[in-house]
Amino acid sequence: MKITFWGVRGSLPSPGTGTVRYGGNTTCISVETDDGQLIVLDAGTGIYKLSQALLGRLPVSCSLFITHTHWDHIQGLPFFIPLFIPGNRIQIYGAFDPISGKSIKDVLSGQMEYCYFPVRQDELRAEIHYMTLHEKQTVEIGQAKVTTILMNHPVLNFGYKIECGGKSVFFTGDNEPLYNIYSPGDDFHQEYGSLISSKDATLLDFIHGIDVLIADSAFTADEYPAKKGWGHGTFDSCIAMARKAGANKLYFTHHEPLRRDEDLDAIERRLREHYPAGEGMPSFTIAYEGLEILL
Amino acid sequence: MVEQMPAFPRSVYRVMELASDINCDPKELVEVIEHDPVLILKILKVVNSPYFSLGQKITSVNHAVVYIGLNTVKNLAMSTATIGALPRKNKAGFDMDAFLLHSLATATIARLFARELGVPVKESFDYFVSGLLHDFGKAVLAHFTPDEFQMALTIAKERQVPLYMAENEIFDIDHSLIGSLLGERWRLPANLVASLKGHHCLEGDRLPLTSVVAAANQVSKWLQIGDSGNPILEKMPDAIAEQFGEDFGTIVERLGGVTDEIEKAKVFIQG
Ligand SMILES: [Zn+2]
Ligand SMILES: [Zn+2]
Numbered sequence: 001m002k003i004t005f006w007g008v009r010g011s012l013p014s015p016g017t018g019t020v021r022y023g024g025n026t027t028c029i030s031v032e033t034d035d036g037q038l039i040v041l042d043a044g045t046g047i048y049k050l051s052q053a054l055l056g057r058l059p060v061s062c063s064l065f066i067t068h069t070h071w072d073h074i075q076g077l078p079f080f081i082p083l084f085i086p087g088n089r090i091q092i093y094g095a096f097d098p099i100s101g102k103s104i105k106d107v108l109s110g111q112m113e114y115c116y117f118p119v120r121q122d123e124l125r126a127e128i129h130y131m132t133l134h135e136k137q138t139v140e141i142g143q144a145k146v147t148t149i150l151m152n153h154p155v156l157n158f159g160y161k162i163e164c165g166g167k168s169v170f171f172t173g174d175n176e177p178l179y180n181i182y183s184p185g186d187d188f189h190q191e192y193g194s195l196i197s198s199k200d201a202t203l204l205d206f207i208h209g210i211d212v213l214i215a216d217s218a219f220t221a222d223e224y225p226a227k228k229g230w231g232h233g234t235f236d237s238c239i240a241m242a243r244k245a246g247a248n249k250l251y252f253t254h255h256e257p258l259r260r261d262e263d264l265d266a267i268e269r270r271l272r273e274h275y276p277a278g279e280g281m282p283s284f285t286i287a288y289e290g291l292e293i294l295l
Numbered sequence: 296m297v298e299q300m301p302a303f304p305r306s307v308y309r310v311m312e313l314a315s316d317i318n319c320d321p322k323e324l325v326e327v328i329e330h331d332p333v334l335i336l337k338i339l340k341v342v343n344s345p346y347f348s349l350g351q352k353i354t355s356v357n358h359a360v361v362y363i364g365l366n367t368v369k370n371l372a373m374s375t376a377t378i379g380a381l382p383r384k385n386k387a388g389f390d391m392d393a394f395l396l397h398s399l400a401t402a403t404i405a406r407l408f409a410r411e412l413g414v415p416v417k418e419s420f421d422y423f424v425s426g427l428l429h430d431f432g433k434a435v436l437a438h439f440t441p442d443e444f445q446m447a448l449t450i451a452k453e454r455q456v457p458l459y460m461a462e463n464e465i466f467d468i469d470h471s472l473i474g475s476l477l478g479e480r481w482r483l484p485a486n487l488v489a490s491l492k493g494h495h496c497l498e499g500d501r502l503p504l505t506s507v508v509a510a511a512n513q514v515s516k517w518l519q520i521g522d523s524g525n526p527i528l529e530k531m532p533d534a535i536a537e538q539f540g541e542d543f544g545t546i547v548e549r550l551g552g553v554t555d556e557i558e559k560a561k562v563f564i565q566g
Binding site: 150153181 | 320321341342361362363367370
């Protein structure tokens with residue numbers, strides 16, 4: 001498996017001199033499997049660079065999995081050039097939106113409406129299929145298996161686990177660790193706590209022994225209290241998740257738009273101090289644009 | 296008649312109020328839902344539906360919050376809470392979908408007026424609810440006395456008189472009074488009840504809320520979004536005309552983004 005990061009920012013693309021090393025594009029990750037299948041996770045602006053790379057190897061056949069439909073995870077989709085070229089085959093997967101009652105197809109077509117984008121959905125020339133997924137559904141892409149699990153974010157967000165040839169990778173999409181909404185002593189504190197424990201256990205079980213964990217670490221522990229409930233994790237919560245799941249390698253992503261390269265370097269230094277390598281400690285890396293992982 | 300109407304309980308009002316506050320305390324939201332068996336049932340039914348196909352059965356509101364997130368539960372509650380409670384069909388030939396759309400448009404426009412008038416965000420929510428409920432009395436009439444209400448609709452149309460006048464002729468009461476009685480029964484805030492009662496009386500001393508809802512009602516009719524069964528466009532209440540003028544086009548322009556806002560608010564009328 002080869003995993004490539006094409007975009008590591010959250011919320012908003014952040015070009016500029018302060019972000020040249022880690023990159024300013026929003027979320028997009030590609031996974032090429034051993035049997036040559038191309039799986040793409042999310043369609044933030046990073047997907048534009050990926051699409052340039054794909055132009056040299058037409059026709060393209062790929063499977064695009066959308067974690068959730070917030071802008072920073074879909075805003076590159078109208079600029080995914082393979083969509084416009086006849087002969088390409090693109091399969092798009094994602095969750096149903098329970099509030100509007102819309103399928104992934106309907107939600108995504110919204111951003112291709114004429115007032116937002118000059119080319120209409122039915123003018124795209126590639127062969128495009130959509131599939132709305134439910135939780136714990138497995139899709140087979142060649143020899144690879146992709147399975148969904150519901151994470152915690154203001155909209156439904158799927159984490160995707162990809163397994164192929166005995167190796168595995170899990171991407172959280174956007175995710176905030178669950179927390180108890182009741183205070184100790186409140187009637188429901190214990191009940192709520194045990195609901196959280198069982199949901200956490202389901203997740204840890206699902207990703208147990210994962211080779212690569214790619215996780216939303218938008219905030220530092222210091223920033224988090226002011227952002228509680230916004231649907232994002234912290235560097236520390238990601239490390240905790242990786243340790244509990246027995247993950248081998250952890251990659252931090254969804255960097256805040258205002259986070260400069262030197263800020264991320266400083267965060268990494270602090271983390272290395274705080275979490276020295278050792279038994280049960282996964283190796284960790286702050287993901288940057290262009291980073292490739294071979295599994 | 297009013298006693299037999301489906302409840303628009305205080306809980307529904309509270310859910311909408313909490314949901315309009317971005318910093319609402321999740322505990323409170325759960326508590327409100329938990330005290331309303333109808334809401335609980337609806338939410339559990341939706342989250343356990345094949346649409347979600349969640350890995351496991353969700354059995355409590357807290358469980359739903361843990362599983363699909365507070366925001367999703369909040370939005371679900373909102374979409375099931377509101378006038379989804381209304382019977383969708385009636386024998387009076389009264390088009391409920393068009394009626395709901397009219398109510399929603401009025402609600403949205405009332406909130407835009409509130410914004411324009413500098414009403415604090417917390418209070419502007421009352422403007423929305425009042426707009427949503429201002430014609431609720433019509434639903435009561437259509438549901439319980441379909442034949443008579445159909446007559447009123449016909450009279451209004453044929454003689455080109457406001458529907459409330461036709462209602463008064465037939466029932467000796469009109470939908471604004473019925474709406475306010477319901478509002479009292481639902482224990483809605485007093486200013487809201489007053490606005491339901493007064494939205495067709497255009498003169499005299501009125502609360503800002505009443506004037507705004509009356510004006511929003513006219514604007515939504517002028518825009519021809521939905522149908523309230525009332526064929527007559529009335530004049531703007533004095534208080535609004537003083538500040539906004541009488542020209543509908545100018546008013547709509549000044550409110551800004553009216554149709555977009557209505558589109559966004561449609562979540563409230565999805566059954
Ligand atoms: Zn995001
Ligand atoms: Zn998001």
